[in-house]
Amino acid sequence: MDSPVRLYWLDPRNPTQAFPEPRLAMDEPNGLLAIGGDLSIQRLIRAYSQGIFPWYNPDEPILWWSPDPRVVFPLDERPAARTLRREARRSDYAVTLDQAFDEVIAQCAAPRANQRGTWLGQDMQRAYRAMHTEGYAHSVEVWRAGRLIGGLYGLALGRAFFGESMFSQQSGGSKLAVYWLREQLKAWRFDIFDCQVGSEHLQRLGAVEWPRDQFxxxxxxxxxxxxxxxxxxxxxxxxxxxxxxxxx
Incomplete structure (x- = not known):
């Protein structure tokens, strides 16, 4: 007889409460581990340092995930796809770090085509802005003719970067953000560039799967x-x- 599935409850009044082990996460939906808690800096640092992240809709309680497998961008010496390297060598754009975090997160939160609403609600935006103020959350901005055309944001702990979301206003905007952040993380000798869960877009950019235990x-x-x-x-x-x- 199968064991009952348990979803762990986190007390929102106790930001130091320990998370359950990621291996205890549910198989379906893949990686759902805990519910509740808060989005304080202390709890977020504890979560990400254990390979756990929040992901939920604005009308839901906070849900915490650790899926298996995990999707990452390799930070070894393998080159990016030839077409992406060629696009990155163009001179009709500029790329910056941490110059427009609020604008990047607002663009990431904007509804996409064929979508109703967004998962990146006001509470999540406030939490990551607070992390940015404290030096943990970072943004990459891609500009063309002075206009923000793409970017991404995420969190860094030690030598691990946890990508959260990206956007493009023009073709290639998010690709260029990923390309140049990957190059910088390699130069800084980072070990991990996490993408959380996979998609065809990430696969085309070179993302690969790691078993959760390895991650x-x-x-x-x-x-x-x-x-x-x-x-x-x-x-x-x-x-x-x-x-x-x-x-x-």
Missing amino acids: INRVHLAAARGHRRGPWQFEVAVPCSPMHQPSP
Whole structure:
């Protein structure tokens, strides 16, 4: 007889409460581990350092996930796809770090075509803005003619970066954000660039699957390494033509 499925409850009054082990997450839906709690900085750091993240709709209680497998961008020496490398060498755009976090997260929260509403509600936006203020959350911005055309945001703990969401206003906007962030994380000798769950778009950008146990083991080591607090700036050579930079 199968064992009953248990969904763990987190007390919103106790941000230091321990999370259950990720291996206890449900198989269906894949990775659902716990419910409740809050989005305090303390709890978010505890969650991400264990390979757990919040993901829920604005009209739902907070849901915490650790899916198996986990999807990541490799940070080894394998090159990006040839078409993406060719697109990245163009000179008709600029890319920045931590220059427009609020605008990036607002664009990520905007409803997409053929979607009703967004999962990135006001509570989530406030939580990640607070993480940004404390130097943990970061954004990548892609500009063309001074206009923000794409980007992404996520959290960094130690030598692990946890991508949260991306957007494109023009073709290639999010691809270029991923490409240049990956190049910078490699230069900083990061160990993990997490994408959480897979999609065809991420696969085309080179994302691969890791078994959850492998991911969790790597996260424990990476998150414990020296943390690079924000704001960040690119240290690799990126397109930065003044013609395409954001307007002052």
